[in-house]
Amino acid sequence: xxxxxxxxxxxxxxxxxxxxxxxxxxxxxxxxxxxxxxxxxxxxxxxxxxxxxxxxxxxxxxxxxxxxxxxxxxxxxxxxxxxxxxxxxxxxxxxxxxxxxxxxxxxxxxxxxxxxxxxxxxxxxxxxxxxxxxx
Amino acid sequence: xxxxxxxxxxxxxxxxxxxxxxxxxxxxxxxxxxxxxxxxxxxxxxxxxxxxxxxxxxxxxxxxxxxxxxxxxxxxxxxxxxxxxxxxxxxxxxxxxxxxxxxxxxxxxxxxxxxxxxxxxxxxxxxxxxxxxxxxxxxxxxxxxxxxxxxxxxxx
Numbered sequence: 363x364x365x366x367x368x369x370x371x372x373x374x375x376x377x378x379x380x381x382x383x384x385x386x387x388x389x390x391x392x393x394x395x396x397x398x399x400x401x402x403x404x405x406x407x408x409x410x411x412x413x414x415x416x417x418x419x420x421x422x423x424x425x426x427x428x429x430x431x432x433x434x435x436x437x438x439x440x441x442x443x444x445x446x447x448x449x450x451x452x453x454x455x456x457x458x459x460x461x462x463x464x465x466x467x468x469x470x471x472x473x474x475x476x477x478x479x480x481x482x483x484x485x486x487x488x489x490x491x492x493x494x495x496x497x
Numbered sequence: 498x499x500x501x502x503x504x505x506x507x508x509x510x511x512x513x514x515x516x517x518x519x520x521x522x523x524x525x526x527x528x529x530x531x532x533x534x535x536x537x538x539x540x541x542x543x544x545x546x547x548x549x550x551x552x553x554x555x556x557x558x559x560x561x562x563x564x565x566x567x568x569x570x571x572x573x574x575x576x577x578x579x580x581x582x583x584x585x586x587x588x589x590x591x592x593x594x595x596x597x598x599x600x601x602x603x604x605x606x607x608x609x610x611x612x613x614x615x616x617x618x619x620x621x622x623x624x625x626x627x628x629x630x631x632x633x634x635x636x637x638x639x640x641x642x643x644x645x646x647x648x649x650x651x652x653x
Contacts, residue, residue: 406552406554406556407554408552408553408554408637409553409637410637410642410646411637411639411642412639412642412646412648414648414649415642415646415647415648415649416646416647416648416649417646417647417649418613418641418642418645418646418647419645419647420612420613420641420645421612424612424613426613426637426642428646431649432649445649459647459649462647462649463647466647476644476645477647478642478643478644478645478646478647478648479643479644479648481648484647484648484649488649
């Protein structure tokens with residue numbers, strides 16, 4: 363489903379997410395279901411009409427990524443911390459977005475709740491991913 | 498690997514067509530049962546309604562829900578080319594987003610919906626001897642995004 367123009371940037375995040383999932387703590391957070399789930403997911407790059415929306419999980423196998431959102435627009439600034447006070451490379455940050463959405467896809471395992479318009483919950487759930495998968 | 502391109506699945510399309518045609522045949526069977534051998538009944542020709550369901554980036558949407566509802570306009574006042582079906586026809590798009598239905602000639606309202614997309618609908622006219630095409634291009638529904646979209650700024 364990924365349009366050709368986004369294939370490379372998608373692969374970048376996808377492959378980095380797979381690497382993260384190979385780490386024991388990260389894989390366990392997703393109950394060992396991470397690789398199989400993202401492998402079976404239909405990722406679509408679609409304008410979500412709000413640049414502050416990075417992505418949207420619709421079901422266990424349907425995720426929209428906003429081509430005008432953070433997945434595409436984040437770029438690190440040398441010497442300056444990025445989101446969540448961390449120094450992210452683009453692949454790391456893209457992987458994080460895929461993994462955050464994976465948390466929603468596997469909500470039965472992760473306990474994730476819908477967090478649109480709930481900044482505190484979004485931050486909390488993001489930290490739950492960052493802890494075992496990114497740091 | 499994750500899903501990128503879906504191949505044409507002829508079996509899916511065939512199944513959809515058979516499903517729709519089964520309703521058509523059942524209707525004809527009922528007509529024959531009601532009117533006996535019905536030698537005076539006009540031979541009902543089937544028509545084809547087909548199309549593809551895609552998103553706004555032109556990627557196919559599989560498993561979209563397609564409902565075809567007959568509009569009986571004129572059929573009771575002499576418009577003999579609007580034969581239609583009294584029962585709605587329900588289909589799902591195949592893995593390549595394609596769908597097809599065999600229908601009696603007539604006016605139909607076609608309604609297409611898929612998860613997280615706004616629905617699309619159109620009135621179509623099917624005529625004997627010519628396939629009617631309705632491609633539905635679905636847009637992301639902003640009300641769904643408002644409740645499911647993860648807000649994440651590159652700077653937060």
